[in-house]
Amino acid sequence: MGENGGAPEFGVEDLVMKFRKVLAMCFLMVFGTFMFSFKTAALKSEIIVGLDINVPPMGFLSESNEIVGFDIDLAKEVFSDKKVTFQPIDWDAKELELNSCKIDVIWNGMSKTPEREQNMLLTRPYMKNRQIVIVNKNSAINKLEDLQNKTVCVQKGSTGSDAFKNHEISNQTKNIIELENMLNCLNEVETLKSDATVVDEIVAKYYLNGKGLSGSFKILNQEISTEDYVIAVKKGNTELKDKIERGLLTLKESGKAEEISQKWFGTNLFFWEDLELTSTEASNTSKDLSLKPIIQGLWVTFKIFLFTIIFSIPLGLILCVLQNSRRKILKLLLKIYINIVRGTPLLLQLFFVFYGLPYVPVIGGYLTIKDRFLAGILTFVFNYAAYFIEIFRSGFLAVDKGQNEAAQVLGFSKTQALFKILLPQVLRITLPTICNECVTLVKDTALIFAIGVPELLSNTKNLVNSTANISSYIITGAIYLVICMIIVQIFRKLEIKFSCGGKV
Numbered sequence: 001m002g003e004n005g006g007a008p009e010f011g012v013e014d015l016v017m018k019f020r021k022v023l024a025m026c027f028l029m030v031f032g033t034f035m036f037s038f039k040t041a042a043l044k045s046e047i048i049v050g051l052d053i054n055v056p057p058m059g060f061l062s063e064s065n066e067i068v069g070f071d072i073d074l075a076k077e078v079f080s081d082k083k084v085t086f087q088p089i090d091w092d093a094k095e096l097e098l099n100s101c102k103i104d105v106i107w108n109g110m111s112k113t114p115e116r117e118q119n120m121l122l123t124r125p126y127m128k129n130r131q132i133v134i135v136n137k138n139s140a141i142n143k144l145e146d147l148q149n150k151t152v153c154v155q156k157g158s159t160g161s162d163a164f165k166n167h168e169i170s171n172q173t174k175n176i177i178e179l180e181n182m183l184n185c186l187n188e189v190e191t192l193k194s195d196a197t198v199v200d201e202i203v204a205k206y207y208l209n210g211k212g213l214s215g216s217f218k219i220l221n222q223e224i225s226t227e228d229y230v231i232a233v234k235k236g237n238t239e240l241k242d243k244i245e246r247g248l249l250t251l252k253e254s255g256k257a258e259e260i261s262q263k264w265f266g267t268n269l270f271f272w273e274d275l276e277l278t279s280t281e282a283s284n285t286s287k288d289l290s291l292k293p294i295i296q297g298l299w300v301t302f303k304i305f306l307f308t309i310i311f312s313i314p315l316g317l318i319l320c321v322l323q324n325s326r327r328k329i330l331k332l333l334l335k336i337y338i339n340i341v342r343g344t345p346l347l348l349q350l351f352f353v354f355y356g357l358p359y360v361p362v363i364g365g366y367l368t369i370k371d372r373f374l375a376g377i378l379t380f381v382f383n384y385a386a387y388f389i390e391i392f393r394s395g396f397l398a399v400d401k402g403q404n405e406a407a408q409v410l411g412f413s414k415t416q417a418l419f420k421i422l423l424p425q426v427l428r429i430t431l432p433t434i435c436n437e438c439v440t441l442v443k444d445t446a447l448i449f450a451i452g453v454p455e456l457l458s459n460t461k462n463l464v465n466s467t468a469n470i471s472s473y474i475i476t477g478a479i480y481l482v483i484c485m486i487i488v489q490i491f492r493k494l495e496i497k498f499s500c501g502g503k504v
Contacts (some may be wrong), residue, residue, distance in 0.1 A: 018419060035399065045082055046082060046083040047082050047084050049075050049104070049105045050103035050105065050106050051067070051183065053072070055069075055108055055181075055203050057070050057074050057206045058071045059086070059109070072086060073263070074248070074260060089103065091156075092462065093157075094157070095116075095119045099235075104234075104237075105232065106232040109127070109129070110230060111201060111228065112228045120232040121236065122232050123231040123232075123244055125230055125271060126230070126231070126248055127202070127229035129200055129202050129226070129227050130223045131198055131200065131227065132204065133147070133152075133219070133223075134189060134197050134204060135220065137217055143221075144169050144220065145169070148237075149172070150196060151195050152176050153184075153196070155179060157462070161178060165386060167224055176373075179452055180376075180450070182203060186381055189217065190217070191355060199389060249272065252270065252272045253277060285487050291475070293460070294472065297458065300373075301445045304448060305438075306442055308377065308384055309438065313385075316384070316387070316389045316392060319334060325395065342390075347450055348384055349382075350451050353369065353375050354369065354372065354375040375451060376448040378449060380445075388437070394430070395430040398429050399429070403422070404487075431494055431495050434457035435487065435488060439488065442480060456476060457476060
């Protein structure tokens with residue numbers, strides 16, 4: 001009791017003890033919830049199946065915008081007692097999706113590899129497949145040996161990519177291009193950007209026959225590798241794995257699996273060996289983290305940034321000045337150029353410059369750029385130049401028109417007035433906006449991977465998925481942050497310099 005017989009007094013120690021008790025209870029509640037969720041993960045009423053929706057006939061978007069396919073039908077039958085959600089994912093990040101519990105199952109014509117056994121829990125095989133080489137119908141390539149000094153396209157993160165890189169012929173090729181999906185690789189071959197592509201035989205034949213494109217390509221008789229299709233769940237989730245295997249065995253015995261295969265392939269390609277259940281847990285040996293891919297990607301990112309800044313800022317300034325031309329046709333063309341660039345995504349512009357230009361007729365043939373890095377740089381320069389035009393235009397509008405008139409009265413030529421009076425003021429006014437554009441450019445450089453140029457972020461994603469170690473993302477994030485901070489500090493110094501020595 002207190003000295004006056006009132007309410008009891010609580011000292012600091014009492015408050016600390018109460019805080020510790022509350023903290024301990026919160027910890028137990030969070031830990032208990034986590035453990036309960038972990039134990040019942042395989043028992044939940046909804047199963048989320050991750051897949052690449054560009055892999056017909058295993059899983060793809062139909063004309064009615066529904067996800068359909070051979071694997072989709074199998075999954076629906078196996079999980080007929082549960083709600084099944086089919087979640088499109090970035091195939092290159094499939095291991096990360098699974099291990100972070102964003103999805104429960106990877107079911108999408110996925111081939112079995114030692115690396116995947118190490119990072120995921122795999123079922124027994126349910127289909128057999130081959131990795132084949134496809135070339136343009138007019139190509140002189142007829143056997144694997146003909147791939148010497150040629151460019152070969154593969155899907156990034158696929159077993160076709162791994163199988164080809166491990167094949168001896170890969171050491172004799174000129175270049176290996178990695179793109180996001182098989183359809184992009186086929187487009188590379190059709191437009192002669194690449195000489196060949198390595199893809200799954202089952203998926204390729206279905207796509208070529210279903211789309212009526214078999215006459216545009218030819219398949220080499222020699223295969224790169226043979227492999228098994230499996231289904232993956234998170235390591236440790238043996239209950240879900242066993243449920244999938246029991247379900248597939250039931251589909252085989254009932255004839256339902258053959259019925260589904262006949263529907264999609266016209267023949268029975270379902271394969272199931274009646275083996276005893278064995279532990280597929282592989283040793284979880286972590287791979288050493290190598291910074292070499294990050295450094296290589298950083299160099300590419302730096303070159304993209306540097307070339308874009310060096311050429312786009314002067315080009316934007318020149319075109320901005322030309323906007324004041326008395327020639328209406330020139331002003332109209334610049335207006336169209338600015339509206340097109342600012343009204344369409346940079347990613348779409350990259351695709352057009354590299355893939356679309358071969359379809360643009362010019363005198364003597366067709367316009368094409370075969371060098372990927374050059375196509376990317378040109379796209380970035382013309383894209384950012386359009387924005388710099390508007391930035392500089394706003395700067396000129398902010399300068400009092402009377403200064404230009406006064407310069408003419410004092411005998412300055414238009415060129416002298418531009419460079420000695422107007423331009424210094426415009427640069428001072430627009431420096432903060434130019435700084436923002438430069439920071440945005442650092443992050444936009446990641447888009448160039450869409451046309452097969454491996455930069456910092458794409459190399460990091462590949463490293464994360466091959467090592468199952470997300471620390472690479474932290475390193476790359478820190479690199480982007482440091483680069484942006486350096487840019488901001490450089491422009492800060494420039495602002496101080498242009499502000500006549502005053503503090504900003």
